[in-house]
Amino acid sequence: MAKEELKIGEISKPRFEFRSFGRCFCEASKRMARLSTPVPEKVWERHSTETYIVSRTNDVNNTKIRNGKMDIKTYVQTVDGLEQWNPLMKGEFPISAQVLRDEVFPAFKVDGMPELTKDTYTLEEFLGMIDAHPDLQAVTVEKIRYGYMVNDTICETGDVYINGALVKTINSESTEVEDIKKTLADVGLEGVENINYLQAIKRVIGMINKPLAN
Numbered sequence: 194m195a196k197e198e199l200k201i202g203e204i205s206k207p208r209f210e211f212r213s214f215g216r217c218f219c220e221a222s223k224r225m226a227r228l229s230t231p232v233p234e235k236v237w238e239r240h241s242t243e244t245y246i247v248s249r250t251n252d253v254n255n256t257k258i259r260n261g262k263m264d265i266k267t268y269v270q271t272v273d274g275l276e277q278w279n280p281l282m283k284g285e286f287p288i289s290a291q292v293l294r295d296e297v298f299p300a301f302k303v304d305g306m307p308e309l310t311k312d313t314y315t316l317e318e319f320l321g322m323i324d325a326h327p328d329l330q331a332v333t334v335e336k337i338r339y340g341y342m343v344n345d346t347i348c349e350t351g352d353v354y355i356n357g358a359l360v361k362t363i364n365s366e367s368t369e370v371e372d373i374k375k376t377l378a379d380v381g382l383e384g385v386e387n388i389n390y391l392q393a394i395k396r397v398i399g400m401i402n403k404p405l406a407n
Contacts, residue, residue, distance in 0.1 A: 209275040212364035213385050214393040215407035222350045224380040229341035236340030249328040251302040255391050261286045265300050286316040303328045332394050344376045355397040
């Protein structure tokens with residue numbers, strides 16, 4: 194069976210991903226840019242501000258909010274050190290109490306469901322519940338991302354501000370594990386720790402006592 198042709202900026206079947214965070218991926222970033230095939234102008238440089246909800250007791254469900262919309266992805270498996278994540282739910286604010294009760298708070302895997310006395314909740318009300326919970330934290334993540342395509346894998350480098358703290362990121366993702374592994378070898382990322390957004394955020398804010406990749 195022919196492999197799926199990935200198109201940067203478009204949705205495909207669930208991908209595998211390598212990503213890392215640290216202070217500098219200078220040489221790998223240069224090689225990624227030089228090896229890239231041409232990509233659409235819309236992904237040359239992208240800016241976004243997102244809110245991630247991190248939980249002390251959960252590392253398998255990744256929750257973020259952007260432009261008033263909530264997106265939760267769930268971890269599926271790791272193959273050759275590469276992680277695969279699938280969509281778990283999508284929602285929009287104002288959001289119903291039923292969705293919060295049945296889908297959102299269970300994804301955080303925490304004790305102590307907030308008392309839900311209204312039919313719907315605004316984003317501000319939801320973030321107030323997060324702030325009041327001892328095991329949950331809302332984190333502002335600002336991203337400046339530069340898109341590339343290497344070995345038919347969707348790649349990016351970027352500046353990521355986690356509650357204002359700047360870290361660098363680099364990634365390669367594809368439905369094909371071998372294509373990512375070739376890309377990592379070609380740009381010089383073999384042996385670099387694979388760190389997803391949840392893990393990076395927790396390390397920066399001190400929820401996990403562990404450094405980034407460099």
